[in-house]
Structures are given as structure tokens and as C-alpha cells.
Amino acid sequence: MKKGYKVTDVKRVKKIGVAAENLEELIEKSCTKLGFNVSCAECRLYVAEDGTHVDDDDYLKTLPPQTLFILLKEKEKMVTDFDYYYTMIRNSKKDYIDTGLAAKDFLSTNFKEKFRVFQKYIAAANDAKTMLSERTQDPGWFEGLERSEKTKEQSMSKRVKERMRGYYYKTKTALQSSDLYVHSKNGRGKKLVDQFLLDLRKLLELNRYNEGYFNRRDKDKRMCNENGLFECGGLWNNNKCIYDGEHVINPYRSREERIIFQTWNLDHKIELSRSVVPKILEAIEGLAQGKVQCIFCEKISSEGFVEADRYYLQIFTSENLKLVHIVCHYKGKHDVQSDVYTLCKKCLGGQTVEHN
Template sequence: MFGLFQRSKPVKIRSFHENRKYGVAAKDLKELLKKGCKALQLPLSGAHVCLYSDGTKVTEEFFLTLPDHTELVLLSREQTWSGVVCDIGQLLNTDRHADGIIEAAQGLLSDEQSPKRRKILCDLLLNLDDRSELESREEDEEWFRGVDARFKTKSAYMKYNCESRIRGYMKEVDDASKTIQKAKVRTEFLKTSKYLAETLKTAKYNGCYFDRTEKEPDRLCTQQGWFTCQGSFDQDVCKSLHSINPYGSRESRIVFSTWNLDHRIEKKRTVIPALLEALQNHKTADVNLNYFYSLLFTRENLKLVHIVCHKKGAHNLLCEGKKIFRRATDTDKGNQAAKGKRRRMK
């Protein structure tokens, strides 16, 4: 008697090859298969149903427990379904033009409720909308929207982007002079700052790190423009395998601005204070300025990290004491050379 009064359950059903979903109401799995096969024009023999989300097979008992409007996939005898990855796999294996793939992915996303699957589809759409092979403003005007008109190529802007970050580090060094009380120490620090600024200018502010047209040892990206997160300061690699191509789209370019060039040995907490301390009782000539330059501005101490991998707490890493000052032999050689020069002038 219970079956006679059982309420029909409304569900959404689709086939293996179609994104379009049909609303079907059935009181049991048998009725669902019959109505679904008719709507999708599939043979009833061997037909079976599974959850769209993860591919779980729907049995008669399981069907009765499903919430209303559950999304299902109706399959023929030989077909299998393992969840939303099947949709993505079909999209990637299709022969359609990129615009067609994007349209199909957008169609899936428009009716998707699961946060995890929405994230997967959003990431897919972002990477599908890839115009990284285009370089000039004329070729990809959308990429340059909001970018100063003086930049004519993507590489030129990305190089400037990196230079700006490095210049910011130099400004922090200059600002540290305001904290120095002793005039003598301030004088030595200003000499140090001038040397670092000149060295940095000669290196063109290391803008090569973001410029894909630079040689491989100098750039942080592939020739196509892909950057990979190098992991937090205390890790050798990024366990999440974060990657991004800011050359691919305007959105990727903007998102890349949240990635950090992080100092392993911290700039404000450690490097600059160590430099100030070294100058308290020593002249600039005695300090290994090349070591401090490498810590402040080069890949020796900088790691490109996704914002999730950027740990803002104390790094607890110190400068190497034996590298802070120049070796005595280097100083002696410099003094001997200076003396020799003076003798020749006499």
C-alpha cells in the first residue's frame, strides 16, 4: 500500500555526452530509468544512473534517500562516470575551437552549485582564456586595459612590475637612515646606501626576473610566461604546485600582483638591522656590501610565492656572521693597491 501513495521525486538528469539537463519526476528508480531513456533517447536495456557529482551508482534504495533535484547522469551499458572530471576531460579532449570550449565550460559553471567543482571550472576557464602567445598592445588590447600607454609589450610591463618591487626594497633601506642617531654611523650608512643603489641600477633593478624574453638563468618564468610558486621560506618546493601565467590574460596579470617576492632571511627584521649593526663600529669599506646586496635584491634570498604560501610570521633565519664583513685578505689587497697607487703618483 505504501508504494501506491509514494511521492514522485523530482531530479535533474543528463546523458554522458550532453550538458543539457532534464527535469524528471519518478517514484522509484525503475520509473526514472524508463522516463530518462525516453527523454534522452537511450536504450533501456543496460541503462543505469549515477550521481553527477562523484559517479556513485544509484540503486533502488539509494534513490529513495536522494534530496529533491539531485543531479544525475544516465548511462548506457558500457558507459562509466567518475564525476565532474569527466566533463573537464571531455572538454580538454574535444576538437572544438577554444571559444567553443570556453562556452561549454561556462555552461557547466552556470548551473554548478558545488564550491569545489565551481573552483575547478573557474580555474579551467581562466587557463582556457589564454592569450599568452600574444605580446604587443595591438595584439591583445584587453590585457593592457588599465596599463600605462607607454608600455607597448607585455614583457616590458612585467619587467617594470618587477623593477617596482625591487625599487621598493631599496626605499626601505634608505628609510632606515632616519632611525640612526649617531652622525658618524649615518654617514657610513649613506655611503652604503649609495653603493647598493648604484649596483642595483647597473643590474637594471633585476627586472629580468619577470621578463619572459630574458635568458633562462635570469628569468623566473618559462619562455611562455608561466611562473611556479617556490614554496614558503622554510620549504624547498611548493607542496600545492601553484602556478600562473600573467601573460595569458588581464585577470591573471592582476592576480599575479598578489604573489610575493619573499625574503627568506627577512628584510626588515633581520637584513637591514644586521647591516646597521655592522656599521656601528666599522666603516663601509669593512662591510661585505655584496653579501647584503644579494640578500636584499637577488634570488639568492628571494622566493616567488603564492599568497597562500607567504608566511608573514617571523622566519627565524639569521645572516651568516662570517659573510657580514669582508675577508681580511680582501681588505689588505685593497690597501696595498691604494698604497702602490700613491707611490706611483709620487
């Protein structure tokens, strides 16, 4: 079944509507409608908001109708919505920004105290709009977003789901490009990887992609307060942010803050690429070789299962994810590790893992 999407070029000059059933059809039609005088094979498709490369039909199917894509020619570089709109804001409000730079000297002394005072005035000035929710009430906040996004909470929930999908496809790409998957004997390794990915995806869907993390109405899961204010959690190995009161943001307040919020990261304390994915591969390889050590009874058996729930917690939930300001996003190696989580048949179902 065909779905309708929106596609533009890197300069956002022309936005077109395209109905397509698969990735190949979407690129081919977009290339023609945008007037690209190049082969479709030289074009690449990206999600406009976060720059995720759409390279297979599976990922495309997870994206909702009317998702906006950027179609690039071979030598063009991707510019995310954040970079594009940030540049636009900077150019259109140059005088405002220059005034801010001129005030730098004033703020250079006793900065923290002055910053807190300014924060109070800014918050008070915007409180009225901050608590508005509907598109009809605060249309400026929704500028650049899809028409299907009717409330701020719905829009912020969508941002979480997009990040979660990104983590899933990053995991999927790493597993399916591994030697275990590509060169598996009798295809057993490939089948085990595919089954694990299916289990992982089912857990994501069951938990609605943890969409409540950015939704201020979700009292159980939200990472913000009831007004939508988010605070930085600090470096991965700290209990709180060292920039006391400075690394805060309320993307519900204004369009500009919503855009800037895209630079805030959900940081994996146990790193996805360096630790979680290698341990998943190690667990699956043990199953493929018939050497399974159960994490509960600690016995070694020839058959068993990967406990997908444990890896789900580490990849997608607040058990291992910390919301941080870009300054507090440490990209060096984290000194904590994942583990091999496999179960024997006897222990399967005897233990439960709570999903945050």
C-alpha cells in the same frame, strides 16, 4: 628638470597630467588640479599600482615619467590598483562569479584531479592570446597601464623594478631612522649609512633592478617558463609548494591574471626587517666604532668596509627571494639569520660575489 606624471584621486574619477620638478611641486599642482579644498600639507601621494608612499624627492626621481599616482586627503585610505580593479571585476562579472560559487559543490570531491583538467582547458583556450606580446595585438591586456608600455614583457619587467625600488626604500627608511644615523657622533654613522645606501643603489642600477625575473624572454633570469607561467615556490622553508599544480599563474594570459599576480609575493627567506637590516646596522656600527672583523681572514682591525654585495644578494636577488602565492607567504618569524659582512682593507677586492 621637470617630468610629466599622472595623478588621480582614490575613486579614479578624474585623471590629470602634471609636470613637476620635485615632490612638493607635484602635490601642490595635483591638489589644485583635482580641486581638493584642503591644505597641500594634508595630502599624501602614493604609487597607484602597489601603494608605495612617495615621501621624498629621491624616490620620486627613480620613478619613470607618466607614472600614475593616487593623491589622498588626510583621512582617506589608499586603495591599490589591484584592490580597485578586483572590486570592479567582481561587480561587473557578478553572474560569472556566482556561477563559480555554485560549482563549488561539484569541485568539492576529487578536487585536485578536476582542477588539473580545467587548467588544461583554460590554458588551451587562451594559448593564442598568451603568446601575443605587442599592445596592438592584445589591447585588452594593457587596459589600465601606461601608454609607454608597448609589450607585455616590458610591462612585467617594470613590475619587478617597482618591487625592487620598494625594497630599497624600505631599507633606506629603516637605516635612516635608526639611532646610529640620527644620533651619530661627529656624523660618522650618518656618512657610513649614506655610503652603504649609495653602494647598494649602484648595484641595483648595474643589475638593472633584476628586471628579468618576470620577463619570459630573459632565459637567464626569468622565474617563469618560456610561455610566462609562474609556479609557487612554497613556504620559505620548503623546497616546493605543497599545493601541487594549484598555485600557478600566467599573468601574460589575461588582464585579470596580470592583476591577480600582484598578490603573489617575493618572499625573503632571510627576512629583510627582522634580520638583514639589523645586521647591516651592526656592521656599520662596528665600522663607526673602529672594530671591524673581516669575514675572510677573521682578523679585527680599526678600519674596513661593509660588503654591500652580500646584503644586495639577500635583499634583491633570487638567492634569498622566493616567488610565492599569497597563501604560501608566511609572515611569522623565519628561523634563518643574516650576518655581519665586513672586510678589512687587505681582503677588500680579493673576493668576488656572484650576482644571480
